[in-house]
Amino acid sequence: MAERDTTDPCPLPLRTAYTAQESLVVEDDAGNAEAARITTILEGMLVAKGLLAKGEADQEIEKIETPGLHLGARLVARAWVDPDFRNRLLADGKLAAAELGMKVGEAQLVVVENTPDVHNLIVCTLCSCYPRSILGQPPSWYISKTYRSRAVREPRTVLHEFGLDIPEAVRVRVHDSNADMRYLVLPMPPAETVGRHEIDLAGLVSRDMLIGTAVLQR
Amino acid sequence: MRGYHDIGGSLSGPIPRTELPWLDWEKRVEAIRNLLGDSTRRVISLDEMRRGFESFGPEKYRKLSFYRRRLEAMIDILEEKGVLTRAELAAAVENSVQEPGET
Amino acid sequence: MPLFHAGERIRVLDLGKAGHVRIPAYVRGHVGTVVQFCGVFLNPEDLAIGNAGGRVVGCYRVEFLQTDLWTDYSEYPDDTLVTEIYEHWMEPAHG
Numbered sequence: 001m002a003e004r005d006t007t008d009p010c011p012l013p014l015r016t017a018y019t020a021q022e023s024l025v026v027e028d029d030a031g032n033a034e035a036a037r038i039t040t041i042l043e044g045m046l047v048a049k050g051l052l053a054k055g056e057a058d059q060e061i062e063k064i065e066t067p068g069l070h071l072g073a074r075l076v077a078r079a080w081v082d083p084d085f086r087n088r089l090l091a092d093g094k095l096a097a098a099e100l101g102m103k104v105g106e107a108q109l110v111v112v113e114n115t116p117d118v119h120n121l122i123v124c125t126l127c128s129c130y131p132r133s134i135l136g137q138p139p140s141w142y143i144s145k146t147y148r149s150r151a152v153r154e155p156r157t158v159l160h161e162f163g164l165d166i167p168e169a170v171r172v173r174v175h176d177s178n179a180d181m182r183y184l185v186l187p188m189p190p191a192e193t194v195g196r197h198e199i200d201l202a203g204l205v206s207r208d209m210l211i212g213t214a215v216l217q218r
Numbered sequence: 219m220r221g222y223h224d225i226g227g228s229l230s231g232p233i234p235r236t237e238l239p240w241l242d243w244e245k246r247v248e249a250i251r252n253l254l255g256d257s258t259r260r261v262i263s264l265d266e267m268r269r270g271f272e273s274f275g276p277e278k279y280r281k282l283s284f285y286r287r288r289l290e291a292m293i294d295i296l297e298e299k300g301v302l303t304r305a306e307l308a309a310a311v312e313n314s315v316q317e318p319g320e321t
Numbered sequence: 322m323p324l325f326h327a328g329e330r331i332r333v334l335d336l337g338k339a340g341h342v343r344i345p346a347y348v349r350g351h352v353g354t355v356v357q358f359c360g361v362f363l364n365p366e367d368l369a370i371g372n373a374g375g376r377v378v379g380c381y382r383v384e385f386l387q388t389d390l391w392t393d394y395s396e397y398p399d400d401t402l403v404t405e406i407y408e409h410w411m412e413p414a415h416g
Contacts, residue, residue, distance in 0.1 A: 015230045019232070020233075025286075026236075035244075035289060039289060042250070043250060046250065046254070046301075051259060051301065052254075060250075128284070137240050141235055144233055147233045161233060
């Protein structure tokens with residue numbers, strides 16, 4: 001069992017090593033089949049008890065499948081070409097997203113800007129909070145226990161593992177999304193945005209850039 | 219007083235990079251939770267579901283996959299609220315297996 | 322009227338609460354700087370046990386130096402961590 005670090009006012013256990021399998025448990029075929037069976041039966045029971053309408057879950061599935069990278073990329077591209085929109089996005093992400101017809105379902109979307117001085121990284125140590133209403137499902141690594149645990153304590157090492165080395169002159173700012181806010185990183189734009197179409201610029205944005213584990217090659 | 223889910227800074231080890239597919243049952247679990255938590259029902263809030271998987275014990279938390287944790291937490295909360303029992307659910311699952319013609 | 326303001330130094334309390342709390346263990350007892358007031362929310366500690374009729378509580382983003390949070394974080398003294406803290410877990414920190 002890990003020993004306690006007693007020099008800290010809130011003693012934390014020294015670290016426990018996890019394997020990749022422990023960090024992200026993957027169901028085998030039997031596990032998936034069992035879970036699918038239980039879920040189907042559960043849905044049926046909830047319909048029988050009047051808590052769900054028949055077919056309602058299917059409709060909700062369509063809804064949750066809709067958001068994705070394309071929405072986040074649009075927000076970023078607009079911010080890159082329009083400085084006033086960028087300011088509004090940084091001030092109130094939910095309101096700014098609504099201008100583009102995007103409904104943020106979470107309490108608030110906080111957009112944090114990468115600059116030549118600051119690099120941002122997003123994590124949820126307690127579970128897996130992520131701006132799902134805009135970006136859809138988080139990557140598997142984001143919900144893994146080792147990412148959740150290590151991103152707050154050794155962000156530069158984690159970023160190095162993602163192929164990103166942040167220079168010493170740039171400070172790393174980690175955001176632990178533990179409560180009601182959801183976060184999106186506004187990556188630094190390409191060297192030249194003048195005259196470029198927003199759609200092309202949106203095409204440069206990757207999901208990992210919006211979490212902070214990648215940057216645009218400039 | 220530290221929950222077993224409260225792992226900021228306490229683990230080491232590799233970050234797995236394989237992208238897992240998002241399966242239909244997993245989407246269905248999320249969809250059902252969203253619906254049960256909406257303003258017309260308020261049967262399971264996000265906070266209650268979280269409390270669910272923070273209470274079913276470190277072993278289950280360690281062994282179950284991400285969406286299985288949510289499914290199990292939902293079932294626990296539904297039982298807690300008297301909506302159904304695990305026994306009832308298990309019986310229904312068993313009946314469904316014995317009747318392979320049903321969808 | 323939020324109790325704390327941007328730029329203020331606060332300490333995160335350790336309330337020793339059982340059950341569902343959203344304050345990670347690694348920040349408890351530490352001093353940070355308020356970044357912004359996020360608004361008032363129903364307390365997740367109440368919501369988790371099905372009580373949606375409780376008081377709302379203020380929530381703040383608070384920024385900590387990584388070198389304060391972790392005894393083995395020394396090489397990059399300007400690196401920080403920001404997380405959300407509920408008002409009842411905060412007290413003013415002086416000095």
